[in-house]
Each structure stands twice: as structure tokens, then as C-alpha cells.
Amino acid sequence: MLKQNLQQKLLQKLSPQQIQFIKLLQVPTVSLDTRIKEELEENPALEDLSLTNLNEPEEQYPDRDPEEDTFNSDEEQGPADEFNIDDYLQEDNLNEYGSRYDQNGDDDDDRKEIPIAVQSSFFENLQAQLDLVPLSDKDFRIGQQIIGSLDDDGYLRRSITSLTDDLAFSQNIFADDDEVEEMLKVIQSFDPPGVGARSLQECLLIQLRKKDQNDPVIRKAMQVVENYLDEFTRKHYDKLEKSLNMTSQELRAVISEILKLNPKPGDSNEVNTKQMQVIPDFHITNNDGFLVLTLNSKNAPELRVSRSYQEMFEHYDKASQRDKKLKEAVQFVKQKLDSAKWFIDAIKQRQQTLLKTMNAIMQYQYEFFLTGDDKNLKPMILKDIADRIGMDISTVSRVANSKYVQTEFGTFLLKSFFSEAIQTESGEEVSNKEVKKILEENIGAEDKRHPLADERLTEILKEKGYNIARRTVAKYREQMNIPVARLRKEL
Template sequence: MKPSLQLKLTQHLALTPQLQLSIRLLQLSTLELEQELENYLRDNPLLERQEEYAQSGSLPGSDGRDEGADRETAEDHSEQPYADDDSWPVEEASYLASSGSFDDEDNDYQDVQAATISLREHLLWQLGLMNLSERDRALVRCLVDALDEDGYLTQSLEELAETMPAELAIEPEELQAALNHLQHFDPTGVGARSAQECLLLQLQVLPADRTRTLAMEIVSQFLELLASHDFVKLKKQTGCDDEALRAAHLLICSLNPRPGAQYAASDTRYVTPDVVVRKLRGQWSVSVNAEAFPRLRINSLYAHILSRQRGSGLAVHLQEARWLIRNVQQRFDTILRVAQAIVDRQRQFFDHGEVAMRPLVLREIADLLGLHESTISRVTTQKYMATPRGIFELKYFFGSHVGTEAGGACSATAIRALIKQMIGAEEPKKPLSDSQISEILGQQGIVVARRTIAKYREALSIPPVNLRKSI
């Protein structure tokens, strides 16, 4: 076989740097996008934020003037061909002008961080007010350091005594005395070694009456029966009637089994919606949230220098800045298109709530917009819309479905809403079982198996029928 040369024509998809940038920006959340842009602003001298619009409260192109004429005027006076040419293209200005913005009364997304104090600091402050010896103070302080974030002492006093230096000769009895001091601190119940002890500590400080006496008896002896809602056995064991048991039950439920949780550091995450949904002239309309849209432009000074020094190393930065501005624009344009398509398909949800949610899959939106299904997946992940019914991730509007007797389909979200409605309206003394809920839905033409009902109920964090039964 002799070697030979052959020419072949083949087609393949090449991921250009601009396409790679577009895909990467599209899959980022708003917070991740902001962090990515900060990196570009730090590394690229030709890229800057358009701060004057943020300060003035207006958006580019929103004053109705001809932006092209403004550019020509700027070029005539400053002789800087790049001064405003890439700050915001005409289509970007009109896009922002049509996007709208939150009214002052609707803009509730500012981060508010309250000053907090830790449980340890709160307890040590109370310790400083007590008239104790230095040894007793040190022992109480050791117990405070041993508490978990809920305020419980998870180690036994014997184990704690063994961890102390041997030369101090600390006895468990001394630690018990220190624990007695700690258990009188605020919040009531702190320093407990079990949920049972925590509830008893809180009951002991309440005024003495028949209800408190019965509640203490239940907590100390029959807490497991109460947890399983076995009220028949509880009445038999305590000899009380329905009214007394109901009052004791309500009292126990009002207690706090996690007294230290209110001082725990909370990992609060704030969501900035990418789009806003409003009803205008009877139609649901989607607009980009101006607070989430980054305002970028080309630095006019460096662009002017570059225009006079051909071959400068800044040319690469200029091209990168142009790509970034266009891709940020394209990102929000794609999010807006997808969000509007979702709203058009889920109009009944916005009018009537979750019970009216219709089945929807990514393929349906992809075919409608002429986009790939993976693109829709990127757009709907970690992107949020603010609606009159709350803030939702775009992916929330997609989901599985079950069949109906009429041959149609019902969204799993709508079924969960129906289950929640039925359980919310059930008779507390005779709650609905999963089988009964399945039968009721079947009467409405929605065929759902009992095990599916159980799965949806658990997803809603609704306990089973035996735990929902009340006195």
C-alpha cells in the first residue's frame, strides 16, 4: 500500500473564545457573575463601570435622546473615536430602556445585617453579674465552653472532670453545682443534657397550676407517647380528660427545645432576582431587574490612547472588553426570552397559584425559542424571577407530571399544592390518610398512587396521619 495525500471536507463545532465566554457567563448566578466581572475589571484597564447611571438613577438610553447623535457630538468635540463607541451599543441602550426597574416601594432586596451576640458571650455576660468565687466562675466558664450551638451539654460531668488538670482536683459534685448555676441563666433551658431536661427546666419556672403539673408529668414520664400522638394511652396513663390533655399539650408545644439556637450565627443568603414579573394591561410581562444588570463600558481615555498607537498591547484588552459587554448583554437577553416563555406557559399559576401549575419540560421551551435544551438548563439554574407570588428559581416552573382520566397531564407541583390544601382543611381529630387523599384526587380525575402521595407529602415536610392527629 503506497502512501498518498487526500483532501476531505468535514464540519465540526469549534468553541471560539467568545463562545466559551458566552457559555460560561450564561451558567453563572447573579452573584457569581458579579464576582467574575470584578476579576475582569481588575485585570482589564479598558473596562470600567458606568457609575454615573447608577448615581443618577437613570438607565442608558432612557432619556429619549438619539444615542448615535450623542456619540457623533462627543467625537466632534473630543476627537476620541473610541470615547463612547463601545460604552453601550444602541441595541443595548434600548434593551435597558425597555427593561424597566423596580419602584422604590418594590425594591426590598437590600441586604440588612443585624448586630448579633453569640450564646457564649450572652452567658459569660450573665456570669459576670453573679457573686461567685473565682473557682466557681472558672467551672461555669468551662461548662459554657462545652455547650453546643443549641445550648445543650453533650458531655457528662464525669467526662468533663477527667479533662480538667489533675492538680485542680475537681470533683463531679463541684461541676454539678456549677451546672445548677448555669441552668438558671437566660435563655431558660440552657445547659440541659437532653430534650427532656430542657423542657422540664422551662416548665419549672412557670407559675404552678394543674396544667403545668400535668405537662411536667408527661414530659418526665410519657414524652415518647406524646411524640407519637398516642393520646388514648396518655389519658389512660395520666388519668386526665381531653380538655386537660389538650391544655398540657399546647403548653409543651409552646416550649423551646433549642434555647441556644436564637444566638447561633445564621448563614443568610440573599437572592437578587434577574427578572421581574408584573401584570400590565391584563398581561403578564417580564422585564430585566435593573439592579442585577451590570453597567459596563470601554474606558474612553485608554481607548483614545489606543486609537493613536496602533499595535499597542491594549488591543487585546479592547477586544476582550467588547466581547464581555456583548456577552453580558446576550446573557440577560437570553434569560429574558426564556423567562417570558415560561410566564406565557404558566399564566394560570400567576393568576391562581400552585394548584394551576401546568406540566412543563425544558424541551418545550427549547423548541419554542430555537435553543438547545442544555442552554435552557443553564438559563434556569440559579436564575430567579420576582413575582407578586414571591421569588422563584426559573427551574421551579419545570417538573414531572401524572396522567389524568381524561388523557391529559397534571403537574406534580399542582398535586403537591392540592395535597397541602386538603391536609390544611382536614379535621384535626380525623386526619386524612395517604390512601384517602389518593381516592379524593381520583374522584377529581387525577390518578395518583398512594406511595406517590406519601412521597409528595414527605417533600412538603408534612408528617404522616398518626402524627397529625390531635385530641
């Protein structure tokens, strides 16, 4: 039986302004400029003062009350067709969120673009080499098919039979497996050496065959790759010495030759057009023992609501007669003005949140930012900072995951300052960063012929007063991307 009833629920729902703020908060400085340009293109009611003529005399508008700009305010609004034109005739105070945050005068340096060399791509390079080989039309098409089937690392992951089928169905070229195999050998003769290989073993052998075959080291290296690749990758050097009847010095020369080879030939000629550029969001300077925090000026764009749209809105609002088209025009202008105000408010709140969060982290880790010594890093979790600034943990996480701070000791990701606490034998709580630093130092200073096992590393830490289990040492080692002792062994 169907029934109708009224039910009252209390739900938390994000407003469009809050969603916009959350998205902007997690955008790093290096991507913020692109995000602002997108908004400027979509909303003509939004202007960037740095792109407009600043020589024009500006009218003086009353400063806005900061409380009116509170982002999370839930004030009741009237109907959609009722609005006050005064809301749109006030200009935001640039001193609150403009480029005044950063007085370092490094705007010109920040705006310099990194030149990227124009080079041919990996596949274009192979195609250019194919064009120089005297081939029949059929073989040329087969070669094109092989090049198009290569992965970005230069390997051919598809079988010869699959390539034969592709030629028949897509290009109406009927070739047998032997013809495709012969053309593959032609491709494998191209640069970079090792291209067109179907396995790591074949890739290394192709590169070795292009070297001097009269060199005994090269011949031994080919023998190792061809017959003992598994033992080589597992660093079972004792087995290799016995199987190949070589001394440690001879094996060292063979291993050195193999390590010079490129396991991913496709990456060697590829231009990295998306260079990862780290732009710090914050700067911390030491002023005679007093830390000063500043926000990168790129986080404080000079944005305002378009005057032309304000005047257009005023003109429409004062119109004595309003037909349907005029009402639609007024509603469109109002929507764009609202969107521009929301975006400016979201940018302003983003800056305030960034500064508030970073200031709390700086105060918490004050000793580290003064000295740069990892041993001065205090155990800190997201909740510690969230409680200090009175915000949610997710907000702190969005700030920490993608923002960088520049100090006198280098540029750091904020996330790197968060760490778990470890208790020493004396009962003192220290950061696990301190333990990782000790592990890194001991592994770096070890005898590579006899690297330290996890059990020995655990004993060393216990001798220093850190009572940590072996599995915890293994976990920290893996987090630092350090392989096990057997794979760190060298001759």
C-alpha cells in the first residue's frame, strides 16, 4: 500500500560558493594562474587589474566591511528577481587580497617562462629514419604499422600475428609473419638503440650487438644477458662468478657495461613538454631569530568586478519599462556579477586559509624553521593543526597535499612536515622523520659489499634509544624507496 507522509530531515549541503572555495583551495600556485584565466574567459564580468590600463583615474568606493565578505555566511536572500544594485557598485579593497601580501618584489622573476626546446618526438624520429630506407611500398606500410604499435618506452608489446591481422583488416595489406619479422629487424636497427624490442632481454641484447664485438667484456655481458639475466637482476654475483668462471674484477666490469644500457629506449628521445615546476606558495625568512611568513604574490591576483557590467546593470535596473528580453538581460548580468563576486570572495578566503594554516604549521615547527635540522621536527598530525586553526581536518589536508614553502634550507612540501610520534627509551616522543634520517645515514655509509640487513638496522636504532620493531624498520625503508639489503649489494 502506498502512503504519503511529511518527513523533516536535517542535512548538511554545500553551497556553490563552498564548492568553489574547496576546489580553489587544493589548486597549487603553479596551476592557480591557469584556473583564473579560465574564469576570466568564462565570465566577462570579472576583470584582472594587471591586464587592464591602470593609468586611468580610479573612482573612490567605500571599503567593504570584512564581515560582509565572510564566505560561509548563510544570510537569507530575497527572491531571484529582487536585488539591490548597491551590492554591485562597491569595489573590493585590493589591500585585503591583492599583491600586497608579498613585498619581496619577485613578481618579474615569477613571471619568467622556462623556454622549451622544439624537438621531434620519439615516433617522428623513427618515421624520419624509415623514410630514408629504400623499401617497397608494402614494406614501408608494414614499417609504419610497427612504429605505430610501439609503446612510449619503445617496446613492441603486440605479437607478430596481431600485427599481420591489423595490416590485413585495417590497411588491406596481406603479409605473412616472416615479412613482418624482417621489417621489425629493420626498425630495431634504428636509433635509439634497443627500440622495437619485445622484452627487456632483447632490448639489452640489441644495444650490446651494436657495440664492439671484439671486446671480451662485451661478449661476457651478452652471455650474462642472454643466459643469466635472472641471476643478474637478483644480484646473485657468486653464482655468476662460478657459472662464467670470472673473477670479481671481471664481473664488476661486465656489470658496469650492462648498467650503461638503456632499459627504456623510448624515453631517451622524448621531450618532456610538461615540466614539473615547483613554485613555492609561501616564503619563510629568518629576521634575527624571528620568523616572517609571506604569501606568494601569485596567490593574490588583483581581481575586481567589471565596471562596464556594473554600469550596464545600473542602466537596466533604472529602465522604466521591462519587457521579457530586458528581464532576461538583467538576469544574465546579475548572474555574471554574482559569479564574479563569488570567485573574488573564494580567492580571498583561499588566501586567508592558506596563511592561517601555514602560520599554525610554522608556529608548531618553529625550531625546525629556525635551524633546518630534521631532529627538531616535532611529531605532528593533521588534527593538531586543525584544532589550532579551528577548521576541519580535510581543509588542512587540501592545503598540505599540494602546497610548498620556501625556506633558507630549501623548498618543502607541507605534507612532509606531518609525521607520526615514536617514543624513545627515555619516554620522549620524537618524529619518525628523525628515525628515517638515521636509517638513511646508516644505509648511505654501509659497506655495499655487505649491506646492512633490516635486523642489523633495528639493532642500531635500539642502541641509539629507539625501540622499534624490525617490520617498522622495513616499512620506513620502503617509504624511502630503499631496496632490501640483497639488492643494495655491489662488488
